[in-house]
Amino acid sequence: MALIQGQPAASGVLCEARGVCHDFRTPEGRSLRVLEGIDLEIRAGEVVALLGPSGCGKSTLLRILAGLVLPTAGEVRYRGQPLRGLNPGVAMVFQSFALYPWMTVQRNVEIVLEALRVPAEDVKRRVAETLRVVGLAGFEDAYPRELSGGMKQRAGMARALAVNPELLFMDEPFSAVDALTAESLRAEVIDIWSVEDRNPSSILLVSHDIPEVAWMSDRIVMLGARPGRVRTVIANDLPRPRDYRSPELLRLVEDLHDVITGHELPDVPEAAAREPAALEALPDAKPGEVVGLLEYLDARGGAEDLFRIAADTDRRFDHMIAVVKAAEMLDLVDTPKRRVMLASLGRRFLAADVPGRRRIWREQILGLRLFRETVELLRRAPGARIDRDTALETIVLRLPNEDYEQVFDGLVRWARFGDLLDYDEATGQLSLAG
Numbered sequence: 001m002a003l004i005q006g007q008p009a010a011s012g013v014l015c016e017a018r019g020v021c022h023d024f025r026t027p028e029g030r031s032l033r034v035l036e037g038i039d040l041e042i043r044a045g046e047v048v049a050l051l052g053p054s055g056c057g058k059s060t061l062l063r064i065l066a067g068l069v070l071p072t073a074g075e076v077r078y079r080g081q082p083l084r085g086l087n088p089g090v091a092m093v094f095q096s097f098a099l100y101p102w103m104t105v106q107r108n109v110e111i112v113l114e115a116l117r118v119p120a121e122d123v124k125r126r127v128a129e130t131l132r133v134v135g136l137a138g139f140e141d142a143y144p145r146e147l148s149g150g151m152k153q154r155a156g157m158a159r160a161l162a163v164n165p166e167l168l169f170m171d172e173p174f175s176a177v178d179a180l181t182a183e184s185l186r187a188e189v190i191d192i193w194s195v196e197d198r199n200p201s202s203i204l205l206v207s208h209d210i211p212e213v214a215w216m217s218d219r220i221v222m223l224g225a226r227p228g229r230v231r232t233v234i235a236n237d238l239p240r241p242r243d244y245r246s247p248e249l250l251r252l253v254e255d256l257h258d259v260i261t262g263h264e265l266p267d268v269p270e271a272a273a274r275e276p277a278a279l280e281a282l283p284d285a286k287p288g289e290v291v292g293l294l295e296y297l298d299a300r301g302g303a304e305d306l307f308r309i310a311a312d313t314d315r316r317f318d319h320m321i322a323v324v325k326a327a328e329m330l331d332l333v334d335t336p337k338r339r340v341m342l343a344s345l346g347r348r349f350l351a352a353d354v355p356g357r358r359r360i361w362r363e364q365i366l367g368l369r370l371f372r373e374t375v376e377l378l379r380r381a382p383g384a385r386i387d388r389d390t391a392l393e394t395i396v397l398r399l400p401n402e403d404y405e406q407v408f409d410g411l412v413r414w415a416r417f418g419d420l421l422d423y424d425e426a427t428g429q430l431s432l433a434g
Helices: 058-066 105-115 120-133 149-161 179-194 210-216 247-264 270-274 287-299 306-312 317-329 344-351 354-365 369-380 388-398 404-417
Strands: 013-025 031-043 047-051 073-078 090-093 167-171 202-206 219-224 229-235 303-305 339-342 385-387 421-424 429-432
Touching (some): 031 229, 058 090, 058 167, 090 149, 105 120, 149 179, 210 247, 219 247, 229 247, 287 303, 287 317, 287 344, 339 344, 369 385, 369 388, 385 388, 388 429
Parallel strands (some): 090 167
Antiparallel strands (some): 013 073, 385 429
C-alpha cells in the first residue's frame, strides 16, 4: 500500500464520513441499527480519537472508514472521492495483534508487502527499516509465541507502518498490554507520526482510556450509544510534547470525565426519572458488581467520585459507568454530577441479610418493565415456561437497537439474583422461580 500521489482535498480532508448509518442483521433477519447519521472528517496532520461507551459503534465506524465494512447508508470519501472497496491510504493496528502465529516477525511484515506486489529487492529493506523504527531489530526470527504483549503489538505496528500508510487506524491498540508498556508505545507512535514529510500523516484512534485520548489526540469525537451518534467534538490544542501530570492535561481529563458522565448519567428531576418509560435496556453489569459498588461506597462514608471508583477498583471507566447505571436503575445509588452516593434504599440493602437483599433486589427489578412483561409472558405461557428463542424474539421486537443476547443474559442474571426467574441452560427454558 504505497502513499497515494496527489494532494488532499482543498479543505485538507483526507477521509470523511457523510451521513453514515449502519445496521446489523439479527439471526431472525431483523435490522439492528448501530450507527446513525455520522459526519466525521479526518484531516491531514492530526490525531483524532473516537471515545464513547461500549456498544456505541466505535470499532464499526473505524472499519467503515477503512473500507472493511460497507455502510448501510451514507458515504465514505477518501481525498474527496467516494470510497469503493478498501481505503488505499489506510493501515490498521488491532487490539488483538492479529499476527500469524506460524510466521516469524519478519514474515508477518513481509507478507503484506508481497500481497501489495512490492518488488522483492525493496521488501527486505522496508522490513528491516520498519522493525528498526518500532524497536524490533534483532527479533526478526522470533515467533509471536516468543514475544511479550508489547513486542507483539510492536510487530503489529511494524506490519501496518511497512505499507507506508497515509492514515493509521488503531483499534484500542494498547488495551492488551500493561500500563508502562502502553505508555511507551503511545510515545513511540506519536514520535513516528510527528516526523514531517513522512507517513502516517494522520491517526484515527479508538480508545476507552481517557488519559490516553487526552495525551495523544488533537480532536476527540464523543459518541453516544443506541445507536451510535456524534454527541460532541472537543478540540485538544495542548502543545506537544505533553506531560500526563501537567495541570492542563489533568484538567482536560477531568473535563472529559464530566462530559461522559453528563451524557451517560444525566442529572434529571426525580419526577421525570419516575415517569413510565419504554422497555429498559439493562446495563452490562453483574449483580455482584452492583453489590461490590455499594460495599465500596459504604466503606468510604457513602459517596465517592466516579473516576476514583474506577481507578480504585481497576475497572475500565466505561464499564464502571455501566455498573453505576445499573445501581441507579434500581434506586440503590444517586449520581449528582460525578459523585456516586448511596441512596437510602442502598443502605437498607446493605443492612439486610441475604434473603432480605434478594427480596429488595426482586422488588426493584419488578419496577422495570422488562421484568414485569417477562413475568406476565411466563404466566400466560403453557406450563409457565418459555424457551430462549421466544424471549430473544420479544427483546428484539421491543429493543431493536440493543444487543439482544446481552439483554437476555442480563435479564437472567438479575432475575436469578432476586429469586424471580429460573433458567435451564441445558434446555434453554425460562420459568418462574419456585
